Amino acid sequence: MVGPLARRRLLLQAAAIAGGALVPQAWTPALAQARLGEDPFQLGVASGDPTADGVVLWTRLAPRPLSPDGGMAPAPAAVDWVIAEDEALTRVAARGQTLAVAEAGHSVHVEVSGLRPDRVYFYRFYAGGHASPTGRTRTAPLAGADVARLRIAYGSCQKYEAGYYPAYAHMVADAPDLVLFLGDYIYEGDATDKGVRRHPGPEPMDLAGYRVRYGAYKSDPQLQAAHAAAPWMVIWDDHEVENDYGGDQSQDDVDPALFLRRRAAAYQAYYEHMPLRRAALPVGPQMQLYRALTWGRLAEIQLLDDRQHRPHRTCQAQANGKLIPDCDERRDPTRSLLGPEQEAWLMERLASTQGHWNLLAQQTLMGEGVIPGPLWSNDGWDGYPATRNRILEQWRRAQVSNPVVLGGDIHTFVAGDLKLDPEGPVIASEFVGGSISSLGRSNAAMALLQSANPHLKFGDGEVRGYGLVDLTRETCAVRFRAVESALVPQSPIRNLAAFVVEDGERGLKPA
Template identity: 50%
Template sequence: MFNRRRFLASCGGLLLASNASRWPHAATFDNAPFALGVASGYPTPTGFTLWTRLAPTPYAPDGGMPNQDVLVHWDVAEDDHFSPIVASGTALATPAWAHSVHVDVTTLRPDRWYRYRFHVGNAMSPVGRTRTAPALESEARLLRLALVSCQHYEHGYYAAYRHLLADDLDLVVHVGDYIYEGSWGNGKVRSHVGPDPTTLIGYRQRYACYKADPLLQAAHAACPWLMVWDDHEVQNDYAADHSRYGDDPVTFVARRNAAYRAYYEHMPLPEAMRPRGVQIQIYTHVPWGRLAQIALLDDRQYRSYRPCSSARMPSTPDEVNCRARTAPTATMLGAIQEAWLDQMLASSTAQWNVIAQQTLMAQNDGILGPGEQFNTDGWDGYPAARTRLLGALDRHRVANPIVLGGDVHAFWVADLPRDFSVPHSPIVATEFVGTSITSYAGDDERIRTAMHEAPNIKFGTGRYRGYLRLDLRPEIATADLRALRNAQDLNTPCATLASFNVVSGRPGAVRA
């Protein structure tokens, strides 16, 4: 199929300029077109992806932009003065993609911080700060990242991001529920703009609502992000093309496609992740010198349908003593992604192998003693898939695996055995789950029960909102559980609730 945008890109700036001439270069904007901020992501040793979206009236269906292509200029420099500019170019913002801009910069030096900005007409964007990854064979001494997830706009303010800005981070890793498609709970501090989204226009408006937040914008502008989605970027607890609420499959897939497209339009995702038809691949891996490799998994798009969950009882899936969950064919990643991950892990020479994905991986049984109750939306609904993944870590002798997750609105620290169904199975990985940025949690009764049942769970609490900070050094990894006093107070303090170490060569978390 003829792809006009790629054709234009391959033909260089001359054609781009003539194409965009319907929108004058001296365009003036009554409202700042960079109202949704700037962002960067996916650092490589020679660059990163830059993002912005022109939306002078962010909540309008067209973002306040004309139905025309617009040329946007971008600059990269090593300091705030942009002198000299070390890379620059133009990108085409088109109505078909909500005038979003994605630029893969590939000509920079490894292991360096840069500044970037966009300009169009009379408007200049805020300046963002980002960095390249270390060269592939270099000995990086430290990688500091923040793990974040679950940021329901109505449940609180983004104070966690204000604290995270002081952490001198190399990366933010967001593992999903960046937006919420619906409202729930009481005592909300603010309201979504517009109705719950089901269409492309609706999801664009929902992203505009979240991305208008100044603290979220500041966190994006401070360092590169890595991203994966979870369920609420589309619909609560969906599995592949299957709605938990029994939606008509054709209608649901159309909704999912709209949601995936809007996600791409609003995130600093590389060009390679641009949706093509109904296909969008967001799983990938990011090397960080010899120190680390970060795999980013998509466990929503390709998973098998949730076991023991009935559309007739959407809010009460029959999770007690659910036999169907042990089906050996169950998959979380789908065959293609699973094979890719297996191959990637087998060939990794990184000191630390981080697997960032959506949800809690450790088995957690909600019934004390005999009988069992598992959350079948998570890995406990797909134990055969979990055993294959953990078995691959063991089989390939993968160095220092660390699993990162979110989704459950609680901090969890756990040692992951090769096979949960085998008593005394050896520990092969360490798991850290970050709590929600704002989203409400249930009480801790369920977590206490799970911990009582499973000594491999070292820590768990859903009492706090916040984030998890992870420092990777050649000999040791340290996780700090960063807890807010009250996420409904914009000025709330943040403290380290607990810290855990993982010593290189010894899987398992040790309280610091």
């Protein structure tokens, strides 16, 4: 007697052998769902965290994305998935079935393994009689492989009210192997009338609220297309929880124990909406986000979480907003922006990396940004300069090959060099990639900042866009890609500036 599960498998195999589109019609009684009348795939598909033999496939069933439950009944729902070597999904590499459960907002995170290294794949999900869009992804090369090139697009800061996402249409056309998203995927602020579109509802404070917020952001078709075009590796900044939060400290000085409840809800919603591995599944208010990616011998990317593990803001008593004069606490070497465990992990990675290029993907501007006073922001690296110095020292001491920093957060394109002391040698270069839509500082303010910080070689806060990095053995070429206007969904793009870092040399040059 062929049981329903076995029969279903046979049907799937038959469909695959027949080479037809794989839309399962038979459902097992144990998992029977009311067929979904509305398309459950309105938030699109995504993939992420590639390895040499696999990748994470993501979707979330949400026929009504702006409902806290996504429009799903509380019961589990069966989701079939397939990954293939061709876009028509005929040369199937793997397939399976997973359950989307209410506890995870009916999101699914399929960790596919057994794929071939350094290859493009296509994937699709099926549920309730509907098929998702087809996504395109790829695996990483084998760790020891000689890899000629890698193209990375990196972006951050996509405030929904501030603009549309024409940047993503161009990012897709640029055909990156990998997309890095460096934080501020959502903004938590209340709905306002100030932008081109409105946040749904009030500031999220609980899981239901954050789910609705992601439902709005992820409904954007250009964002969905970018997720469907390449694997992403994501890290967060502050707005995925609350502006300028750090550790258990809210910007509003809420009781830390209470703020951690909000952080837990925000982290859970983040996990539910990102193509992350199970290792990142939050446990209460804790979530493992920092990690590294190896791309053959060509590159290693270390991705940092500088929000969750940091101690409280420094010199707060002297602060005017978040700008502070110098104080002993700011220079306290025991204060780590990364927290002791993550910092130890990073030091270990930097000591052992085999990457020809070592990209440090993190949230914000890493170089010093002192403003006349002198004053520093206590929200970023300038609030924790000992951590920055230890990383620079480790790059030098461990003779890390070709370190380059990528950042976001400040809604401004910045290119600069990093030094331990102003008169000393350049140790690394950094490229902060503007913002997808969030409004930045004026170029007059940027010019003032650059005049006090000559290591910041380029700055433009008045345009929106992303960074494009082309790595070969010889060069790390970075282009700042700027859209004409993010106030409209379709907008032309231009190269705002282009730089190159050459193998074995320190310091960026105009390209």
